[in-house]
Amino acid sequence: MEIILKGLRLLNPEQDLDINSDILIKDGIIEKIENLDSSKFVDAKVFDFSGKVCVPGLYDMHVHLREPGGEDKETVISGSNSAAAGGFTGIACMPNTNPAIDSAEVVKFIADRAKDHLVDVNPIGAVTKGRKGEALAPMLELSDAGAVGFSDDGTAVKTASLLRNALEYAKMIDSPIIEHCEDESLAGGSMNESFVSTELGLPSIPTVAEDLIVMRGILLAEYTGGKIHIAHISSKRSVELVREAKLRGVDVTAEAAPHHFTLTDDCVKAFDTNYKMNPPLRQQKDVDEIIKGLQDGTIDCIASDHAPHSIEDKELEYIYAPNGIVGLETQLGLTLTELYHKGKLTLEQVVEKLSINPRRVLNLEIPQIAVGEKANFTIIDLDLEFKFDIKNSKSRSKNSPFNGRELKGKSVAVINNSQMYFDGEFNHI
């Protein structure tokens, strides 16, 4: 089958590519990149994407699919559908499922669920068995089965010695250890520690709980020569620590979630549990530093920390409600609205943070927009303004603080694995 995409701006900083052209795709492979007279391709389906930007397919390296174990909240398929709707052609899913992704069987189970989907789903293996912080998970076996990184996300790796060994061990397969940075003894609150938590009388989590574990990860990566990736960085001091470590040449990378560069702990005053996540929303100074970190390259990736929860779970009292929000379908819009359109990141930087760098951290192939390559890209309308309505979300869960938010910039089509998601539908191409 042939399709023609007309009028695109092709942008891939990885290839130094920024041209205007049409594209011909045949059976999922890029056949031609040139201006095409569509009347000469009678069998081809033609899409007019004039003025739209085509970039290598977006990738979200921090997603919680709840399968196996929490299928009422999200499945591999519903999460992948949500990813496609949000403009992503690939996601990495975190191992805090039930059972945890700590055996080859679970990795294969997820791969099997995802195998016919447009979206590539790459499991992250647990660092320790059952994420219990007692014994290392079989990392080589997990890697062979398809795991692309390791994390005990939800908590930090329990002890420094386990993290040290995990970093050493993962060097054999060049995999990163992805750390959820939170010191257990300082954790346990419902929001950031600040004047706002004092005012609201909610138990709080100080930023130093994050900073300590960021520093521990950096020092151990430096000592062992392993790779550490800081998940959902949220504190100013942590960004500074990563910046200094990078200057010293430590193999450290970091990601930030859109809620951490768009919201502050002032939002918690509404006592709406859709503002409860971990790490919690911080202060304006932290938001400013995260944006600075994204600008200067300290923070490599933007990742959603998509964390679906059922209505009944989120409707609990603030101190009892679980942490987390869905984010796959607001991530691109928030990034474009708050960073690109406000002149804080260039479009090239946006593509790096949302497509190229996450794949690089996980040692995945970076899609090329070139003849003979597999078509794996996202087509974005930078100026499309819309109001996010959670009711239309493809996720099984509706826990978003961004419901009703006006956004500018949206994915209008994604193509991968010989499939196209366009106008709310998946089609083979």
Add this chain to the structure above:
Amino acid sequence: MGLSSNHLLGLKGVPKEDIQLILDTATTFREVLERPIKKVPTLQGKTIVNLFYENSTRTRLSFELAQKRLSADTINFTKSGSSAAKGESFKDTVRNIEAMKVDMIVCRHESAGIPKYLTQISKAKIINAGDGRHEHPTQGLLDMYSIREKVGKLEGLNICIVGDISHSRVALSNIYGLQTMGANVSVCGPSTMIPWDMEKFGVKVYNNIDKAMAENDVLNVLRIQLERDAGVLIPSVREYHNYFGITQERIDKNNPNVLILHPGPINRGVEISSEVADGSSQIILNQVTNGVAIRMAVLYLLGTKSEE
């Protein structure tokens, strides 16, 4: 003139006129409490639920008594032995209670923000009887009432709240209410018990009880949670008593005229010595009596207020 709000969720932002009205109304009910027949028909036909998700003896008794004195019909809900213990969600519980057609809900809950949430899911008038470490407005009001009763005014007084400010719901309500009424509020306690950015409330922070006592007209002494705090926030009960405890010796040395309040229940020999607890500087039992009058005033003013 009635109250400006249909609910009493906290004392933050409550206008001076409202506080004044509650305190003045309480004076009337305080007189009722001295009569041989202590009951008035004011809230006859009104139904009030006491929704207590957290243990509380004195606050619940005080509210219940106030409701009975006003002739309201009251029902009590406690977490243990109820549907909540069987796993029913808070929202469902409230909706069920609401379906029984209640006019007011008095709520105590260990999670901050619950009274505000109640206003979103229920049509009843809501009174916060303590939410997490957030607010406990009727306690703040009865403290203000008791001080005013004893000293004759609130404006210009120097009032210090002593103890574990971090885990206290009484502290914030006192700070908001007293500041609105023109008092100078400060806090005193070991630094581990003073929450983040306390100074932003415009309160002075003391770590020295002698200094706090010397510079203040009133000390509102909070209870120390023995089980929870010893060894964590403070090294020991003994050290707390030695460095922060209110003793007669300290009063004699620093400020013989100081007025001592305590929201109870008291730990004798910890935050307050027996001598002081039974002495002439304190008004602890007046607070308890006044608590009933304050709760009658709040229930009356909200219960008879028509919805705008």
